[in-house]
Amino acid sequence: MRQSSPSPSIQVVKLRQLQCLCAVAEADFNVSRAAVALHATQPAVSKQLRQLEEELGLDLLQRYGGRVIGLTDAGERTLVFGRRALQCVESIRGLTQESRGDSGGSIVLATSHTHAKYVLLPVIRAFTRRYPKVRILVRHGGPEQASDMVREGKATVGVISIAPRDRNDVLAVPFRSYRLVLIAPPGHPVLKVKTLTLERLSGYPFVLIHPSPLGVHVLEKFKRVDLDVDVAVEAVNADMAKDFVGAGLGIALIPSFAYSPRTDRNLRGRDAGHLFDPVTSSILLRRESHLPRYVYDFLETVDATLERRRLDSLIFSQDP
Known part of the structure; x- marks a missing residue:
């Protein structure tokens, strides 16, 4: 068991170390698979993880026979903050691209088959004509899976019916009801x-x-x-x-x-x-996150009530 180091050492934690921690968790603790996702070697990822633990003075990973099998309690908490830090970096990059006038990018939608076909298909068709440089990726999932994908930064927007259980870091915005x-x-x-x-x-x-x-x-x-x-x-x-x-x-x-x-x-x-x-459809967004202008345009194409000023007031609200 590692002894906690003085808090000033936390200042030298690197983004790459957090990327490796998040990638390993997303790869079900298969370090080799995480290395492929990161375009790195397995020894390099393992080294970054060891350095992160040394910098924090904490055991983050559970190991058995030299293999990573899970996260410790400290690792679970660090993963939450690590994902949040990486998401903030992505938001800053988005602001930079927007200030340069870049019109390209991608929107990852987490949604059900039914919503994808009957609600989003005509929206995607109209949107891609306006934004040919924006790539749309659709990921299948129910309300809980869509919420997880948005929370973890794997999806930009969730579109679901019957909102999942309340989560402080994910915002559900109803936009239309159906009989x-x-x-x-x-x-x-x-x-x-x-x-x-x-x-x-x-x-x-x-x-x-x-x-x-x-x-x-x-x-x-x-x-x-x-x-x-x-x-x-x-x-x-x-x-x-x-x-x-x-x-x-x-x-x-x-x-x-x-x-x-x-x-x-x-x-x-x-x-x-x-x-x-009635069945109510909602969009899911990550709180306190930057969305490119084209994402707001996409959402307003989904429904006129999803306009930028309203969404920003909800995304950055201090009341969850």
Whole structure:
């Protein structure tokens, strides 16, 4: 166990050392894989990690048989601050590029398949015409995964429905609400029911989008009134649910933006907004971070309410 060194030694911690610590954590503590990501050799990364521990006077890494297997408690805390420091450096670089008038860059979006296809696709199409030098990268994930990616700086923006649990370092900004639509194949008995009720719906096999916050939301609604749901099959997203419904496997509830009578000709839809709370879409942003001008333009293309002045007031607010 290392003895703590006097605090002045912390002043000589280098960004490269923090980069190595973060890279090793992101590589599941595989130092060789982290070295590849850093375009460095494995011995060089190991040396940077040892030097960081020596500078801080702390054991940051758990080792077994000469291999790194995890982080100590001190390592976990150092990783949080290390990521934050590297994110601040990226923000400074962004300010520099913006002051030079650079129009190139990238936007990494953490989102679901359903949001990517039905909400973001037309936005990306319009945006890339205006900013041909900006690269768009889409990373798949649910609310919690998207929040983690934004928090860790792996994604610029998260676009999700049903915001994840509160986190002081990630900001969730709602921008649009959607009603749920019940979909069924043509001729299904549920389409002839005059008034839809939860009790009526519980009598038919369901295609449930699960695991997902939407699926949990639907199940909880039935559970509150002591009704069971006959889940015939689970689908990972709205498109798969539509395919299963079209094949006659059951009925499903999906966000209204994912259903169109014009394109979904093998399905029929009925509004179910009176039975379920609307689905709210939100963007996720890292607090106290600099966003390039083109990111603000992208967000305002997503929804007019996501304008720069409003977002800045939230990103840099002292109240989490």
